[in-house]
Amino acid sequence: MRETSLSPDNFIYPLFVTFGKGVKKEISSMPGCYQESVDAVTKHAKEVFSLGIPSVILFGIPEHKDESGSGAYDEHGVVQKAIRAIKNKVPELVVITDVCMCEYTSHGHCGIIKNGDVQNDPTLELLAKEAVSHAKAGADMVAPSDMMDGRVDAIRTALDEEGFAEVPIMSYAAKYASAFYGPFRDAAESTPQFGDRRSYQMDPANRREALKEVALDIEEGADIVMVKPALAYLDVISDVKASFDVPVAAYNVSGEYSLVKAAGKLGWIDEQRVMMEILTSIKRAGADLILTYFAKEASKILNK
Ligand code: PBG
Secondary structure: OOOOOOOHHHEEEEEEEEOOOOOEEEOOOOOOOEEEEHHHHHHHHHHHHHOOOOEEEEEEEOOOOEOOOHHHHOOOOHHHHHHHHHHHHOOOOEEEEEEOOOOOEOOOOOOEEEOOEEEHHHHHHHHHHHHHHHHHHOOOEEEEOOOOOOHHHHHHHHHHHOOOOOOOEEEEEEEEOOHHHHHHHHHOOOOOOOOOOOOOOEOOOOOHHHHHHHHHHHHHOOOEEEEEOOHHHHHHHHHHHHHOOOOEEEEEOHHHHHHHHHHHHOOOOOHHHHHHHHHHHHHHHOOOEEEEOOHHHHHHHHHO
16 A cells, blocks of 8 residues: 655666776765766766666766866766766666756856856856767766756757757756755865855745746756755655656755765664655655665665
8 A cells, every 4th residue: 555665766876977097085975975087987887777776967076177167068078978988888877967067167156157146148058068068978868957047948959959859858947055965065076166056046945936947947848857955845846746747856965865874873863764764755745756875775775
């Protein structure tokens, strides 16, 4: 009579790609997660696939960052190299790429800066360029996480023009300006050098606005819509599921992972049970797909 079931099939596992060779550096605030060079991340991708997880999402940590985040759309960038290597070694694994500027800009913001502010429209061009360069390298799907207005349309148009009409878009549609991203910014070295992301990410107090954001992204061509973070936003996941007929993804973000890991390490909670309960709640709320750093551990339990 159980109403909700989890499967490794539901998971998307995030991977952090860095420059160099033979690099596998644990992220201190995210035990069990690593910054890895292309060779290491390719091996890791193979392990992920062997656990029955169908898909990974790639984030890049480039060697050099600059004002315009040029590493984001460099044909020889870390993510572009990783896509080619993974598709070569594990062709059945679905490779999704995070499309954003913050990992590549020296100021750590998700767009181009002018007079201390993020410029929406000039950023769209760069995001489209980044998405096309990922598709050219062989990405199966692109996932814009920047929250600029109009970026799904800009990316869809650019992909279609370049002959990638079949590459779908999973948009971070309802993405909140959340403190739960803290550990990720360690992982991706993308903490904004000034200000915060509140001019482009959503106010945690807003529920109905999420439906507006999602509707806009679907209108612009999003194939899958995402709510992020997941745990403090289960109501939003449920609303989105009830209101739209597209697959819904939820991002169980870094801070949600680190909380459980820290309390588990201290012996304050039963880490495994809490992990499974959280993932089940996200699925129960309406997520078809869950991006989670727990994907491997949870799959090991589910596969037993
Ligand atoms: C990039 C991006 C972020 C995350 C995913 N893509 C960070 C942010 O917006 O600051 C967060 C993921 C996580 O916390 O696990 N914009």
